[in-house]
Amino acid sequence: MKSDNRRQGIMDFLVDAGAASVDDLASRFGVSRMTVHRDLDELEESGLLRKVRGGASIQPSSLFESDFRYRQKQAIGEKQRLAAAAVTMIEPGQTVIIDDGSTAGGIARYLADLRPLTVITNNLAVIQDLAGVAGINLIALGGQYSKKFHGFFGLLAEASLRSLRADVAFLSSSAIHGASAFHQDQEVVQAKRLMMAAATRKYLLVDHGKFGRSALHFLTDLKAFDAVFTGRGPEPGMRDTLDAAGVSLTVVADKD
The missing domain is CATH 1.10.10.10 (Winged helix-like DNA-binding domain superfamily/Winged helix DNA-binding domain)
Known part of the structure; x- marks a missing residue:
């Protein structure tokens, strides 16, 4: 071989x-x-x-984020619940940003029912899902392709985001420590921050396993999001920290 x-x-x-x-x-x-x-x-x-x-x-570790294919297989049911709940924040005719994360990317499957929409994304999986779908005006961010993150990053993607405005943005993050979100890769952090700056409303989707983790780079305080969606409530001490920081937490529990 x-x-x-x-x-x-x-x-x-x-x-x-x-x-x-x-x-x-x-x-x-x-x-x-x-x-x-x-x-x-x-x-x-x-x-x-x-x-x-x-x-x-x-x-994953504090310095290393997993390959996209591995992350896609983690907490599948919870991620689907989060996507289904978050999509209710979208109205037909709006412009939506979706980041590179496998959790936020799950929203794509629900968007056909909300057409017409404009969707801005650097997530290749979302681009592939929505390419050619009638009623979806798809804006694929340019930049350098990352096999690990299955998305596009760098100067071209960042320049595009600075020139765009959206009604709502959906983001994921690899680690929640205290009342802040973190990520291992600085280029990914930069893209996510620009997505937040480009959107009027911002939502974070994270499975419950992300709480209590840390990563190298600070992304943002959680109170910067209009709501944080997760599939299971964090431990009481963590919940107290989030409440004290004014974080709007939406727990999308498994009905089973």
Whole structure:
């Protein structure tokens, strides 16, 4: 197996497993441990995984955000509930911004029922879902494609956002610490901040597992959002912190 194919195979395996040992990968791909270490070094340098003792992981940490494909498979039912609840904040004829997150991106499937709409996004999954849909005026932000985030970022995307205005923006974040949102990647943070600045109303969609986490870069205080949607109420101490900070929290509980 060629090295590029093997490295893609390692990533495909980690998307399902989350983590793996060097020994497991060496056995699975029929190569030496040294070859696996070289592959993992290359993938880590590209920002696609993080090496841990004895192996590798694509699970998030304070410095590392997971691959888009891995995040898509996490908390699926909760993310669907959040998207269904958040879409009630949209009215036909409005302009909507959707960020790169897998949680906010789930809104796309509900938008056909609210046409006509203008949708602005850097999320390639949303672009693919809405391209060619009648009644959807789709504005795809330019920029450099990130395989890890499955979206577009950088100077071109930022310049476009500075020239646009929207009625409502839907964002996700990888970590909620105290009454603030954080993210591991500074370029992603910049895009999200510009989306917030471009919108009259702003909503954050985060599954309950994001609470109590931290990441390297401060995104914004949660009170900057008109509402924060989550699928399960945070622990009492965390809820007290949010209430004291004036955060509007909407818990979309599982009816089952």
